[in-house]
Amino acid sequence: MTSRREAVREILAGGEGFRSAQDIYAQMRANGAKIGLTTVYRALQALADAGQIDVLRTDDGESVYRACATGGHHHHLVCRRCGRTVEVAGPAVERWADAVGAEHGFTAITHTVEVFGTCPSCAALTAAG
Secondary structure (H helix, E strand, O other): OHHHHHHHHHHHHHOOOOEEEEHHHHHHOOOOOOHHHHHHHHHHHHHOOOOEEEEEOOOOOOOOEEEOOOOOOOOOEEEOOOOEEEEEOOOOHHHHHHHHHHHHHOOOOOOOOOOEEEEEEHHHHHOOO
């Protein structure tokens, strides 16, 4: 793994939530790294392709990234208010994706599923306020 890719992975491993490429780039520059935004995007893509980081698309279409908390294929349940994210398995989704692909003659099916809602903490704040 290149040192720049490793540096991007370490930034993500040091945090808990999802972060944009621009946020990662800004932190790396603030830490003194001589790196370009394009290099950050390339590193993120390579890490995602290798299954080392999670990528999700926010409600407004922006890609955000974080270090994988668990191995293997999984999905995310994301709070719209605070960004809290829970990794979840989805065996029914896996079966559905495979069945839809097979129905149309597709093979080597892959998919990405993010489910957005309001976490219990944010829901309690809304109910109290």
